[in-house]
Amino acid sequence: MYNVRTYNAIAATGLDRFNTDKYSVGADITSPDALLLRSHKLAVDELSDGLLAIARAGAGVNNVPVEACSDRGIVVFNTPGANANSVKELVLTALLLASRDVYGGISYVRSLASVTDEVELNKLVEAEKKRFKGRELIGKSLGVVGLGAIGSMVARAALDLGMRVLGYDPALSVDAAWRVPAEVERMENLPSLFAQADYVTLHVPLLPATEGMINAAALEAFKPGSVLLNFARQPIVDTQALAKGLENGQIGRYVADFPVPGLIDHDRVMLTPHLGASTAEAEENCAVMAADQLMRFLETGSITNSVNFPPVSLERVDGYRIAVTNRNVTGTLGKMTSVLAERDINVIDLINKSRDDVAYNLIDLAAQPDQGLINAISAIDSVINVRVLTADS
Numbered sequence: 001m002y003n004v005r006t007y008n009a010i011a012a013t014g015l016d017r018f019n020t021d022k023y024s025v026g027a028d029i030t031s032p033d034a035l036l037l038r039s040h041k042l043a044v045d046e047l048s049d050g051l052l053a054i055a056r057a058g059a060g061v062n063n064v065p066v067e068a069c070s071d072r073g074i075v076v077f078n079t080p081g082a083n084a085n086s087v088k089e090l091v092l093t094a095l096l097l098a099s100r101d102v103y104g105g106i107s108y109v110r111s112l113a114s115v116t117d118e119v120e121l122n123k124l125v126e127a128e129k130k131r132f133k134g135r136e137l138i139g140k141s142l143g144v145v146g147l148g149a150i151g152s153m154v155a156r157a158a159l160d161l162g163m164r165v166l167g168y169d170p171a172l173s174v175d176a177a178w179r180v181p182a183e184v185e186r187m188e189n190l191p192s193l194f195a196q197a198d199y200v201t202l203h204v205p206l207l208p209a210t211e212g213m214i215n216a217a218a219l220e221a222f223k224p225g226s227v228l229l230n231f232a233r234q235p236i237v238d239t240q241a242l243a244k245g246l247e248n249g250q251i252g253r254y255v256a257d258f259p260v261p262g263l264i265d266h267d268r269v270m271l272t273p274h275l276g277a278s279t280a281e282a283e284e285n286c287a288v289m290a291a292d293q294l295m296r297f298l299e300t301g302s303i304t305n306s307v308n309f310p311p312v313s314l315e316r317v318d319g320y321r322i323a324v325t326n327r328n329v330t331g332t333l334g335k336m337t338s339v340l341a342e343r344d345i346n347v348i349d350l351i352n353k354s355r356d357d358v359a360y361n362l363i364d365l366a367a368q369p370d371q372g373l374i375n376a377i378s379a380i381d382s383v384i385n386v387r388v389l390t391a392d393s
């Protein structure tokens, strides 16, 4: 049996993937083999002994102590792209709300609830509508910072709306680059993007390199009166600098998914309560993908969509499988195969891959591993953990 502890509301479709003959899943699980969570801020103390994996049903992993997980040999997964459409649709909503005073117009109409005469109502509406005049998106420029799963979808939708789209992503992967529409104009640096964009939308992960990316110096490069959209993470924007930017008119409007004290009731700020991925579809996509990745890892040792381990997949044809995680130190694999040779155990198949400081091995053996073998491999200095995967695990 595997124990999976959940945090946050994980969609039932995802939880239903776990076969109850093999898995105990719930918020009250103690001694978990794996954690399944959304935005729960996981403390290092919550990385209990024996924990093998954490699946983030979502994109951002800034709530998971990834470095501490790597040190302990804990595999961290996320679900790339599974909620991207949901965020894209909210960003489009934000673009439109920042351009047309729909919100102000609706509030005004609501204030007329006591007017019962239709002629009078129409007179008021026609006299006041000039207060809610907007502008069109067609022909305006949108700067997209980060062209991954969400950024590339936002870029495509903006092009469809007739916008000029400028993109900046110096770390773009080859796979992601294939998804970026050819019409997106590539910017070599952020100031060039800021200087040309009427709207700027952020789609980068929160990392030391992106925290405070939108600071006072960055805001100086913006076109006066531009609209800034932040559906990525709050700390990417320096709140004090933004407040100044709003005050001096450099920023015309700020629309974001992360409420921050001091800006909540600002006239030109619209904030939603972290709703980017809160659609039934996105919640299901993320939960299913996270559950499937966890089960595949627990049962076969294979790894897809980890943020700290390499992708590893080995078809199991025969034998007994062990999974070994080690620090990425030269000679470790040789030491492991020596331990096997000393015991006259034949290796049927093997895969060894590394990522940064971590290496991961799946080794299929011709003989059943006993505790002596596991102890001998565990005793190698650089080995972090060893797991035996039985054929029906």
Ligand SMILES: NC(=O)c1ccc[n+]([C@@H]2O[C@H](COP(=O)([O-])OP(=O)(O)OC[C@H]3O[C@@H](n4cnc5c(N)ncnc54)[C@H](O)[C@@H]3O)[C@@H](O)[C@H]2O)c1
Pocket (backbone or CB within 6 Å): 058, 059, 060, 061, 080, 081, 083, 084, 087, 145, 146, 147, 148, 149, 150, 151, 168, 169, 170, 171, 172, 173, 176, 203, 204, 205, 206, 209, 210, 231, 232, 233, 257, 274, 275, 276, 277, 278
């Ligand atoms: N509001 C929400 O509910 C919500 C939902 C999903 C994701 N998010 C946030 O959006 C972020 C992006 O999600 P995604 O699914 O598009 O991720 P992704 O990994 O597909 O894309 C992120 C892109 O940012 C790029 N990048 C990294 N550092 C950069 C930098 N310094 N400058 C420019 N580009 C940089 C990467 O190369 C990558 O292409 C997530 O990390 C998460 O924080 C928020």
Ligand SMILES: O=C(O)[C@H](O)COP(=O)(O)O
Pocket (backbone or CB within 6 Å): 038, 039, 057, 058, 059, 060, 061, 083, 274, 276, 277, 278
């Ligand atoms: O990074 C993400 O995927 C989003 O911020 C979604 O967070 P949530 O799962 O808590 O809605």
